[in-house]
Every structure is written in structure tokens, then in C-alpha cells.
Amino acid sequence: MTKFRGLALLLLCIVILAASAQEPCRYIKTRSGLAGYEKGGPYKLEHFELTKGRTELRNFLWNHWHNHIKGIAEARVGTVDAGTVTVMYVVQPDSQGQWGVDMELGRPLQPPSCSAFHDFSIVRFGAPTQGQ
Numbered sequence: 001m002t003k004f005r006g007l008a009l010l011l012l013c014i015v016i017l018a019a020s021a022q023e024p025c026r027y028i029k030t031r032s033g034l035a036g037y038e039k040g041g042p043y044k045l046e047h048f049e050l051t052k053g054r055t056e057l058r059n060f061l062w063n064h065w066h067n068h069i070k071g072i073a074e075a076r077v078g079t080v081d082a083g084t085v086t087v088m089y090v091v092q093p094d095s096q097g098q099w100g101v102d103m104e105l106g107r108p109l110q111p112p113s114c115s116a117f118h119d120f121s122i123v124r125f126g127a128p129t130q131g132q
Contacts, residue, residue, distance in 0.1 A: 025114035027072065027088045028106045034090070038064065040073035047077070057089075061101065064091040065122045068099055082110035094118075 027034070040060040043053035057075055064071035075087040086106040093099050100120040107113055 025088075025104045025106055025116060027090055027102070028086055028104050028114065031072070034070075034072050036070065037090070037092075038069060038071040040071060042074040042076050045075050045077045047079075061089055061091060062122060065099055065101060068093070082107040084108070 041057065043057040045051065045054050045057070053075070057073060060071065060073050063069070069091070071089075071091045073089045073091075075089070077085045077087060079085055088104045088106075090102040091099070092102070098120055100118055101122065103117045103119070105115045107115075
């Protein structure tokens with residue numbers, strides 16, 4: 001009987017650890033916890049082309065990170081090998097107050113189906129557009 005209790009306790013610990021681990025691509029799956037964030041997009045991006053969507057996304061990310069404004073932007077990119085990829089950008093401070101950008105890539109046709117990244121800074125090259 002104690003063997004089964006030990007196994008049950010081990011399984012319970014594994015379930016608790018899995019539930020408490022940060023879920024990958026939580027922003028793509030749900031927008032919960034993002035009330036009060038300014039929204040951008042969805043922006044349509046094309047490969048190797050400077051489209052209106054790409055410049056609007058760049059401006060959104062720069063303005064929100066540079067001016068410390070919480071924001072979430074969604075972009076959709078058509079690819080040859082991974083279908084339409086969804087990219088979520090979340091501009092926000094971390095637990096220490098340092099501003100950065102969380103980025104999640106959702107790929108429906110190519111593993112891994114989701115990847116998450118974080119960056120603390122954005123670099124802007126070239127002259128800002130009007131109003132920047």
C-alpha cells in the first residue's frame with residue numbers, strides 16, 4: 001500500500017510542477033493578463049519586402065518600448081515551409097522593471113509548433129518616420 005502512495009505522491013508532484021511551469025506561447029493561446037495593453041495589428045508581413053505592415057509594426061514596437069508603454073502586437077507571415085506563422089510581440093517590463101519585448105512564434109505546419117524569445121532592447125536604424 002505504501003508503494004502505491006509513494007507513486008501517487010510522485011505523480012501529484014509531477015502534475016504540480018508541469019502546471020506551475022510557464023506555458024510556452026501563452027500569449028498566442030490566450031490574451032489573459034493583458035488588459036490595459038495597447039493593441040497593434042494584425043500586421044501582414046511579406047518576405048523580402050518593406051511593406052506598410054512591416055513599417056507599422058516596427059513603429060509600434062519602437063514607440064512602445066522607447067516610451068515604456070505596454071503593448072501587444074500580432075503579425076502574420078506567409079511562409080513556404082511553415083504555413084502562415086503567427087508572431088506575437090508583448091512590450092512590457094519584467095519583474096525587475098526592465099523593459100523588453102517577449103516574442104512568440106506559432107508555426108502550424110513545422111516543429112516546433114511554438115517558440116518563445118525575450119529581448120531587453122530594440123535598436124532603430126535609419127531616420128524615424130513622420131511623428132516619431
